[in-house]
Amino acid sequence: MAIPSPTHPCWQRLAGGALSRLKTQHLGTQFLIKNMERSKDSPHDKAQAIRAYFTKWERLLAPEIQQLTTL
Secondary structure, three states: OOOOOOOOHHHHHHHHHHHOOOOOOHHHHHHHHHHHHHHOHHHHHHHHHHHHHHOOOHOHHHHHHHHHHOO
């Protein structure tokens, strides 16, 4: 499954708190979720960081990527 486009609304939803509902066993992704919960960055900056993470680790995160548009 491909990463959603940068303009897809899922990134803003994830940055707004939906990321905490992601089901994952991947330790790095769990760390990302906690960092985003604690971050004082703007939702736009969070959305960009989340997308960059999933783009970088796309090959390892297929189950998580499948969930992105449903959260």
